[in-house]
Amino acid sequence: MADEEKHAVEATPQVAPVDEYASAQNEFVDRPNGWIYKGYKLFGREVYYASPRVQLLLVALVCFLCPGMYNSLSGLGGGGQVDPKAQDHSSVALYSTFAVVGFFSGTFANRLGLRLTIGIGGLGYCIYSASFLSYNHNKNIGFVIFAGAFLGVCAGLLWTAQGAVMMAYPPENKKGRYISTFWIIFNLGAVIGSLIPLAQNIQNHTGTVSDGTYAAFIVLMFLGLIVAFFLLDADKVIREDGTKVVLMKNPSWQSEFLGLWQTISGSPWVLLLFPMFFASNIFYTYQNNDMNAAAFNIRTRSLNNLLYWLAQIIGAVINGYALDYTGIGRAMRAKLSFAFLFFLTFVIWGGGYAWQKMQPTRDVVSQANYEPNKVDWTDGGHLFIGPMFLYFFYGFYDAIWQTNIYWWMGSLSNSGRRAANLAGFYKGFQSAGAAIFWRLDAINTPYNTMFGATWGVLAGSLILAAPVVFLKIKDHVSIEEDLKFSDETIEDVVVGANKHVDV
Template sequence: MSSLEKEIAAEVPKDQEAVNPGAGPATPQKPLSRFTRCYRSPLFNVILVGLISFTQPGIWNALNSTGAGGQQEPYLVNGSNALTYGLMVFGCTIFGVLSNRIGVKKVLIIGTLGYAPYSASLYVNNRYGTEWFVLFGGATCGIAASALWASEGAIALGYGDVKDRGKYAGIWLGLRELGQLIGAAIQLPLNVSTSSRGKVSYTTYLVLIALQCLGLPLALLVSPPEKVIHKDGTRGQNDTKSKKKTTLEEEARKTWALLKRKQMFLLIPILIGFQWNTVYLGIYMTKYFSVRARTLGALVSGIVATLANIFWGWFYDLKYFGRPTLAKACWAFFVVTMLAVFGWQVANEKLYGDSNPRVTLDWENPGFGRAFGSMIIFRFLNESHYMFMYWIVGAFFDDLETLTLAVSLVRTFESIGSCISFGIGAASVSPMVNLIISFAMFGITIPATSWVVFMVPERPVDLRKEDGQSSTETESIEASKVATQAAELSSVPRP
């Protein structure tokens, strides 16, 4: 145990369950230092999780935003990504259960172990042509991503108070997008002289692999939930101990009951089909753009994704519109804009696909803005969709337990869609065929999603109350929390 851990272990009581109002006065504790309170605070832990997300999926996004992980041909990398998402279809649910059994911090640590091998496999393939390692890297990435997705969201949303969850979610997702921005900013100067088609410099991977290796030490610094200290001195709850009593059968029954609700199963088409164009965009960039244009695309994609997060996060919190009106207006905007951009891209694909000789789109060439602009708008709309889906789920459900299950279902069906779309992208079909499939999949999602949008209530629902949780039980829980907090405040120095 390091000196830092020894200091914290000495200052923070390990057995918080000993604090029992019916068992007499609590044992006096040593006052907590300012450093300990800062280190154990929800904000510091959320920042750590955001930095982990920056080093893991953020860098993964930076590589894939160049098209096919920076490779010259997209098929092998698309196959590897299909394997990644295929594992995540089952892995997200499995690690969600494990996080309740062995602890969210341990699952988070597992989530930092598989991304770097994937990036290393791209480096080896780029430099030496090794192919099997890319598939192996896709498998390790799938396992790690399942663990990371099951744990990082729980920490970002569950460690802080309810009133701070929006802010903490913004910090977490904002730092993740920073990974794509910095990763792309590193790639651009390394490839700025390459105005022809091909693959990015292998030096790019070495820098990004080094960044991804920082994820593990950052994860080791994250506090387990029972050691988190809030501003008022209260401690986080040890959810692992309480949830061990819930059987796998009960968890499965709750998940199935949630999936059968109209609000969830009508979202399945859009969760599976909306972002199929992501695979097409990777093929589009590798087929027609120069290497430096692809790295520029990765940088600009990160910028517009960040702007989308900032804009929609502000817009959804506006008090001028009710939630039902806001949901309908946003969805109408997405439908009209996506249909228009798909039509524009079909025209672009026809132009570039039929060109003879084969076109190479570089920022010095005329017509580059037309080809580049449609791709950037797609990136903006994809990130906007991502936020819209989570906002819709949050508009329906209020309690954290239901939201956790709902998010796991959202990510499961997203993984199904990504697995199938990358599988099609791994086949040697023409870019136009891939684009038409993406166009058709989006069209299929419109009716069911429109039905869901018209169901959005003014205020979310607490399903625990709907299920008949007695007020006596609720009052007992709240009284226990107050008593525990009062006892724990005795160890916090007064201002």
């Protein structure tokens, strides 16, 4: 544990009733002295380094430079290669390790602190890009698979810590806006990352992306690793209203593993969200490899990739602000957001079915001489314009799906510990689903089967999640509810100058 975390939890515990604690948490407290709490005016608003807003911005910049660039690279289909096999096998390794690490990474985030967890998490991305640069020259698929497995460990840590920041730092009435802001910055990384291969391959109709493309990704991802160490640990963060983020007091490994169990045993209905967690990344396999890489040449794939991530930003803006609309209660907003996502699942993927049933089979596309037959953006009409808009709306759908899940989870609890555990479950099951679908692609599952399985799992998981969204999301979550299913008592929490609580 970092030194600043040790000092933050050394205050003598004081016993206080729950209602007194809840009142204290909502009481304005003058920020301590120190440069991280010194406010500056920016666009008419006070900004200080230790605020949730600035810390979320830093986390978003890390994700802009690391997973944002990774998304741009993987969105090219096949990791920018003609043959997607290397990426298929690497992604199976990546998401397999991600699933295991993600399941327990909430525990690591609570134990090690969010800054160190995100810092370690950013390490694997530049190695992953370097493996494809190497593959361009020596076809060493073993290095690519190793890089994927190592990235799975790192990404499991990074995304769980990021999820805890995004769900636990903001006040209840701004969670949608914080999620939206993060998603915009994160996907702006993929947009800018998509411009790199587009610019470098604009005259390239066939083949793989250039070495310069991979080199640019390596440099940018390494910068993301550096940015991670400018973050503050959560015990230093004070909200604009003077309240502190709810944190563990001297967590032990035993108490943290117990927290995973309590997340399920205290709220067994959370299990109904797990299929939706499982489904939340499975569509990338079909969209990246079985549509974009299969149907379009390299420069057109680059353009589609750019539009896909632009659509993510648009979707995040619309959904983030809609989720925080104060004219409607939070419980009703949850129901409306579910109905909108359910509608999109059948409209957009129904359009995808109309396109997919007309496409060549995998056996035809995988032939060595098929590359010149792939669609170029100059083909226009139904060959490019229609599928281009379909791919754009696939990106829009992804943003609505992901921001809804994060907002729903954030609406179920305000506890940093429960948020980290929920995020760990989310990324763990998400990665298990992704690993399975990348493996299906690696064993040459027909494109039509990949499409049908993806659409079916998405629709089915929404039906299972409906009771949680409609019955469990309330207009407000009290401290009593967050403590209800914990083995901790008020005697175990720290209430005082630091206002930390063990939940």
